[in-house]
Amino acid sequence: MKKGYVEKLRQDLIGLVGKKLNPVSKRYAYSDTDLEVHIKWRPLVLVLGNYSSGKSTLINELVGCDVQRTGQAPTDDSFTVLTYGESDREDTGIVGEHEGSHLFANEEYPFSSLKKYGQRLSSHFAIKKLNSPFLKDLAIIDTPGMLDSLAERDRGYDYQAVIGELASMADLVILMFDPHKAGTIRETHESLRKTLPAKTFEDRVVFVLNRVDECGSMMDLLRVYGTLCWNLSQMTGRKDIPHIYLTYSPECQSESSKVQSYLEEITSHRDKLKDAIFAAPRFRLEHLMSYVEHHGGRLEMLTSALMNYKHGKFMTSLKWCFYGVFAAVAVALGLVGYFYYQGSFPNRTLDWLMGPKQWGLVGVGAGSAYLLWLILSVPLARMKFHRRAMLSIDSYIKIQNQTEQDTWDHMKQMVLDFLSKTNGSFSGMKVRRDHRHVKGAIKKTTKDLRKAVSQLQNG
Ligand SMILES: Nc1nc2c(ncn2[C@@H]2O[C@H](COP(=O)(O)OP(=O)(O)OP(=O)(O)O)[C@@H](O)[C@H]2O)c(=O)[nH]1
Ligand SMILES: [Mg+2]
Incomplete structure (x- = not known):
């Protein structure tokens, strides 16, 4: 009965690793073989x-x-x-x-x-x-x-x-x-x-x-x-x-x-x-638990670093889009000033507001300035961000203890490789989803296996 119970748990776990951790591991080139291969024998x-x-x-x-x-x-x-x-x-x-x-x-x-x-x-x-x-x-x-x-x-x-x-x-x-x-x-x-x-x-x-x-x-x-x-x-x-x-x-x-x-x-x-x-077979459940925690923990850190990178990049883009508003407003004010001194703006407020030609010009001028700004500055800012991130990737992850430091030492190069392979262009949503899957797999494994281990210990 005990043997059947352990075997079923083992199969469930192998299934979980295959379904949740493996695709993530493959996507980020964490392991070139299926993760469940190591635990299925x-x-x-x-x-x-x-x-x-x-x-x-x-x-x-x-x-x-x-x-x-x-x-x-x-x-x-x-x-x-x-x-x-x-x-x-x-x-x-x-x-x-x-x-x-x-x-x-x-x-x-x-x-x-x-x-x-x-x-x-x-x-x-x-x-x-x-x-x-x-x-x-x-x-x-x-x-x-x-x-x-x-x-x-x-x-x-x-x-x-x-x-x-x-x-x-x-x-x-x-x-x-x-x-x-x-x-x-x-x-x-x-x-x-x-x-x-x-x-x-x-x-x-x-x-x-x-x-x-x-x-x-x-x-x-x-x-x-x-x-x-x-x-x-x-x-x-x-x-x-x-x-x-x-x-x-x-x-x-x-x-x-x-x-x-x-x-x-x-x-x-x-x-x-x-x-x-x-007694080695009795360690199997603990081993499986630590296996999922170990590889899951590493993948969790990898996806977390990529999520932080993506967030940083998004904030950089947003910042430069926002600066663009200043550029557009400056161009608009410049055009208004120009027309005003040229005398083409009527003095009276109502006429001024109704003058479609000038407004059109101001609008098109400001809009083009904004677009030009976006086209030129945002990709440049993103490129600069990517270069800086590659040099300071350590700051994208919060390390709280030596174990996390060891995990990061192992994962850092993989994160850098992924970033340089994709040049920083990857789906943030997919990374977030992967992160959720990995966390879910670790949580489920530890919960199920802890329960099983304590049940087995209590006979
Ligand atoms: N006196 C004594 N000799 C031993 C003991 N265990 C092994 N030997 C002898 O030590 C020698 C080496 O033993 P192996 O079992 O071949 O050692 P191994 O670690 O497999 O060696 P490698 O395969 O070369 O790495 C053999 O001649 C054994 O007979 C022991 O407990 N006491
Ligand atoms: Mg030998």
């Missing part, structure tokens, strides 16, 4: 970490068979998506396998946006279908181990950007370290920070210090743990330390560490980590 767990930190070993343990290669040196330079596949086989094993190009082209999967990273990535991306019961409710992605930043550049595709995109689709991100390299992932952390919604970052990212059996003693473990904490606080700029799971693989545990008593205290961490991974 199954719950996802992304495993990241240094090379040889034990990512593949953990995954093999979870799925119950040796599906991923493991080894001491950097072993795996590919992304592998492991998902469920039906089979009559009794034992757990691979029942289907495809290359990246198949995955990126197939609409069933959420990875089409990765196509833009080119052939190098697609030849280093694969999907394996396994008949493992663990994968019935979620898919898990094994990633190439992180290298130092110099070596990262040789991969032939933007590794950090790919990590960012995958992380934004994932319901849970496991960040794995090992005692030998406790904290060499500053860039990855930065790309996660940039792509994951700030509000859910803490819930979604799980830190793991793996291979702790290799520490040798409690003192060494404390030293490594301290180094990792220090590095994390340097990366996050925060003094509070996130929860870190201290784990090791019982299968790979070295003989010498089996007699070490310090490991007894932490044997339960491996199971707790597995429980957290098993």
Whole structure:
């Protein structure tokens, strides 16, 4: 019943994103793929970490068979998506396998946006279908181990950007370290920070210090743990330390560490980590909510900046139309004065008012002056406004906190691109309508999902 309820909610939400957010996203070139693509597939767990930190070993343990290669040196330079596949086989094993190009082209999967990273990535991306019961409710992605930043550049595709995109689709991100390299992932952390919604970052990212059996003693473990904490606080700029799971693989545990008593205290961490991974599908609703809030919030800011631009432009035009009235009145007065001194205006008031020829001339003179003013000055003023707005676009949006500042930093270039592409000529009414749609979608999602989440929590 719970499953059906969550599934229906999920479908409703995907429909809402497709109907309300997607057209807006496409119109302003916010995303080149449909927004709902990222949320329509199954719950996802992304495993990241240094090379040889034990990512593949953990995954093999979870799925119950040796599906991923493991080894001491950097072993795996590919992304592998492991998902469920039906089979009559009794034992757990691979029942289907495809290359990246198949995955990126197939609409069933959420990875089409990765196509833009080119052939190098697609030849280093694969999907394996396994008949493992663990994968019935979620898919898990094994990633190439992180290298130092110099070596990262040789991969032939933007590794950090790919990590960012995958992380934004994932319901849970496991960040794995090992005692030998406790904290060499500053860039990855930065790309996660940039792509994951700030509000859910803490819930979604799980830190793991793996291979702790290799520490040798409690003192060494404390030293490594301290180094990792220090590095994390340097990366996050925060003094509070996130929860870190201290784990090791019982299968790979070295003989010498089996007699070490310090490991007894932490044997339960491996199971707790597995429980957290098993629970990933439960984060799906929160993830969907934050997904809509995150992208909706960005689109709301984009449309709001464009609305403010349009308003500023309208006010500038109005101001110059109004100045034109002065110009017309000045011309009219000039003509009246001219005729008066020429003596062509009769002195008597009544005749003066009745003199159609002069009035006609004054009217036509003032009207033409007004038209000429409009033709010359208003477009010039609008052009000047556009140029100035492009330089001072920051003033078109009100920023109240750091989160809004981050959102704006991300959206600013998109606003500028749209303005320069359209040269500032776009329908203000359409932007206002889009803004309303986005706000409506966010409101409905948060209301429906908050209710659903609290109902589910209360059983
Ligand atoms: N002692 C010990 N060895 C481990 C543990 N986990 C993994 N290993 C070993 O460490 C080596 C690297 O493990 P992998 O699972 O291949 O590591 P990885 O993170 O997938 O490495 P890359 O794919 O190269 O990024 C292998 O030889 C494993 O047997 C552990 O908890 N303790
Ligand atoms: Mg591996």
